[in-house]
Amino acid sequence: xxxxxxxxxxxxxxxxxxxSGSRPTGRQHLGNxxxxxxxxxxxxxxxDCFFMIADWHALTNAYNDTSELPxxxxxxxxxxxxxxxxxxxxxxFIQSAIKEHAExxxxxxxxxxxxxxxxTTSWKDLVIEQRIEEMRTYGFLGYPVLQTADILMYQxxxxxxxxxxxxxxxxxxxxxxxxxxxxxxVFRIPQWRIGNAPVLxxxxxxxxxxxxxxxxxxxxxxxxxxxxxxxMVTDPARVTKKDPGNPEKCSVWDYxxxxxxxxxxxxxxxxxxxxxxxxxxxxxxxxxxxxxKFEPVRERRAALEAKGDEWRNVLVEGNRKARARARQTMxxxxxxxxxxxxxxxxxx
Numbered sequence: 001x002x003x004x005x006x007x008x009x010x011x012x013x014x015x016x017x018x019x020s021g022s023r024p025t026g027r028q029h030l031g032n033x034x035x036x037x038x039x040x041x042x043x044x045x046x047x048d049c050f051f052m053i054a055d056w057h058a059l060t061n062a063y064n065d066t067s068e069l070p071x072x073x074x075x076x077x078x079x080x081x082x083x084x085x086x087x088x089x090x091x092x093f094i095q096s097a098i099k100e101h102a103e104x105x106x107x108x109x110x111x112x113x114x115x116x117x118x119x120t121t122s123w124k125d126l127v128i129e130q131r132i133e134e135m136r137t138y139g140f141l142g143y144p145v146l147q148t149a150d151i152l153m154y155q156x157x158x159x160x161x162x163x164x165x166x167x168x169x170x171x172x173x174x175x176x177x178x179x180x181x182x183x184x185x186v187f188r189i190p191q192w193r194i195g196n197a198p199v200l201x202x203x204x205x206x207x208x209x210x211x212x213x214x215x216x217x218x219x220x221x222x223x224x225x226x227x228x229x230x231x232m233v234t235d236p237a238r239v240t241k242k243d244p245g246n247p248e249k250c251s252v253w254d255y256x257x258x259x260x261x262x263x264x265x266x267x268x269x270x271x272x273x274x275x276x277x278x279x280x281x282x283x284x285x286x287x288x289x290x291x292x293k294f295e296p297v298r299e300r301r302a303a304l305e306a307k308g309d310e311w312r313n314v315l316v317e318g319n320r321k322a323r324a325r326a327r328q329t330m331x332x333x334x335x336x337x338x339x340x341x342x343x344x345x346x347x348x
Contacts, residue, residue: 015046015048016046016157017154017158018156019049019150019159019190020049020050020052020159021053021095022036024053025058026072026075027076028075028076028079028080028083029215029217029218030217030255030258030290031208035197037080037085040085041083041084044086045089047158049089049090050090050093050154050322050325051085051091052094052322053094055073055094056095056101057095057143057146060137060140061135064134077311077314077315078311079219082298082300083297091322091325093315093318093322094315098322100323100330101150101326104329105142107337108179109145111175112142112175116175117142117171118141120167122140123140126140147168147171147172151190152329155187156190157188158191159190159193160192161194165192166192166194169191169192170192173190177189184336186332198254200254201254202216203228203229216229218298218301222287222295225287229283230280230283232251234251234282235249237249238250241279244273245273245279246272252279252283252286253268253272256282259286260285
């Protein structure tokens with residue numbers, strides 16, 4: 001992973017705190033796995049991890065209809081647990097259950113210059129350039145402040161992000177430093193890290209998105225997965241099997257880099273560029289790799305579904321752990337900012 005250039009040297013003996021999460025979008029697809037879940041599985045072995053289902057963030061662009069939130073949360077939790085996120089090793093919680101996030105969001109808002117949020121790429125793109133009026137809301141403008149609250153609440157050392165999310169961690173750094181300059185060491189300055197996995201396109205060659213219907217989901221059967229892999233867009237210049245292919249221009253190659261064992265990469269490259277394989281043969285190799293990797297995940301997911309609401313117990317316990325840590329943070333924040341204590345007494 002690529003760390004922030006400003007990251008301070010890390011103590012080899014200190015267990016780092018990591019905060020990451022995503023909105024409850026329902027069933028997880030291969031892009032979610034490559035971009036986040038695979039990293040989280042490694043990190044839960046190395047860090048004190050907090051993985052958050054960001055349901056408040058989901059309201060920034062879906063406030064008109066929240067009817068899918070409960071089922072999306074269930075589906076997402078089933079996939080998270082099925083791939084191997086372990087509640088014994090990481091704290092898995094839901095954002096809206098930890099009310100301290102809302103309190104810290106409010107307090108940080110007092111320190112936030114308008115220009116800091118008005119420069120956010122998504123705000124400029126959707127509201128200023130595209131003029132999508134339904135996104136011209138206080139919540140959408142201020143969501144980087146809520147993200148900052150999410151990060152600073154757990155005093156995270158590390159926040160894994162995609163390249164398009166680096167600016168949000170930079171905003172968190174700016175706000176944390178602004179508070180610290182005035183009131184002492186209130187917050188740890190978080191550092192971002194970028195994963196090295198390629199961005200996986202949907203099977204139609206566009207951005208992988210539920211709204212496009214081009215996702216390959218972790219929970220799909222082998223046959224359902226093959227139906228989608230079989231029609232994946234490949235190198236457009238390769239019209240027939242006799243034409244040599246260029247893997248770098250083929251989205252299937254990116255999938256191979258993530259899911260197919262590395263010792264087969266040279267074979268795949270040679271057979272594509274040498275026109276020894278047709279695209280369908282290359283896709284069959286990918287399908288075999290996906291089945292090998294995700295058949296155990298499918299089985300674990302089916303077992304979890306058979307247990308009914310057991311996934312809720314994981315959230316209940318995760319919420320308890322996250323809330324305890326959040327309360328510690330907010331007690332310190334209130335004291336440093338000379339606010340009343342949570343029990344109504346004067347901090348002095």
